[in-house]
Amino acid sequence: MKLLEDRIMQDGIVLPGDVLKVDQFLNHQVDPDLMMAMGKEFAKLFKDEKITKILTVESSGIAPAVFVGLQFHVPVVFARKNKSITMQNDLYSASVYSYTKKVENTIAVANKFLGENDRVLIIDDFLANGQAAEGLFKICDEAKAEIAGIGIVIEKSFQKGAELIHKRGVRLEALAKISSFDGDQVHFED
Numbered sequence: 001m002k003l004l005e006d007r008i009m010q011d012g013i014v015l016p017g018d019v020l021k022v023d024q025f026l027n028h029q030v031d032p033d034l035m036m037a038m039g040k041e042f043a044k045l046f047k048d049e050k051i052t053k054i055l056t057v058e059s060s061g062i063a064p065a066v067f068v069g070l071q072f073h074v075p076v077v078f079a080r081k082n083k084s085i086t087m088q089n090d091l092y093s094a095s096v097y098s099y100t101k102k103v104e105n106t107i108a109v110a111n112k113f114l115g116e117n118d119r120v121l122i123i124d125d126f127l128a129n130g131q132a133a134e135g136l137f138k139i140c141d142e143a144k145a146e147i148a149g150i151g152i153v154i155e156k157s158f159q160k161g162a163e164l165i166h167k168r169g170v171r172l173e174a175l176a177k178i179s180s181f182d183g184d185q186v187h188f189e190d
């Protein structure tokens with residue numbers, strides 16, 4: 001998606017450790033016009049998939065996921081990282097290790113929000129090592145929900161997440177695919 005690539009070139013900052021800082025428009029300050037355009041793009045890509053629910057994980061997945069939900073007019077569910085006091089039993093959960101933050105989180109979704117009649121589109125801001133995606137797959141499996149696909153805003157194609165998803169046979173669509181970082185330069189896949 002050219003609009004997104006241009007924005008990454010303009011505002012993205014490459015940090016040590018192959019991390020791209022995009023807090024100007026994606027995961028701290030949010031650009032709603034860009035989000036709306038991305039929501040429309042995902043909706044176009046997955047329009048024939050009979051999506052009944054959008055699933056993401058807090059926090060940075062929520063903004064893009066809501067804009068996709070607006071296009072499909074289906075509920076958006078976000079897996080929670082910290083069990084709230086109102087979340088008691090009846091949960092689907094998975095353990096997710098964050099390589100970037102070096103912490104293990106348990107993510108959870110209440111049973112009542114996901115079930116065997118759902119066709120789920122998973123949306124997330126980044127795909128790096130694929131741990132968040134694996135956790136969300138596990139939650140869908142537990143709920144016996146069907147996974148229609150996964151939509152990613154920024155895929156770092158040189159990390160192992162994309163391969164993991166392909167191996168599982170899940171349809172993956174990313175709006176920007178980064179093949180490498182070179183100093184402060186970002187290179188996209190053709």
Ligand code: G4P
Pocket residue numbers: 018019020021022027057058059060061097098099100101125126127128129130131132133156161
């Ligand atoms: P994964 O997302 O594919 O599981 O890979 P990884 O374990 O490496 O990523 C852990 C966290 O770091 C995730 O956020 C992910 O979105 C984020 N992340 C990965 N690569 C980048 C990057 O290049 N730039 C930025 N800005 N973030 C990156 P999280 O732990 O779920 O946190 P949250 O921000 O959504 O709360």
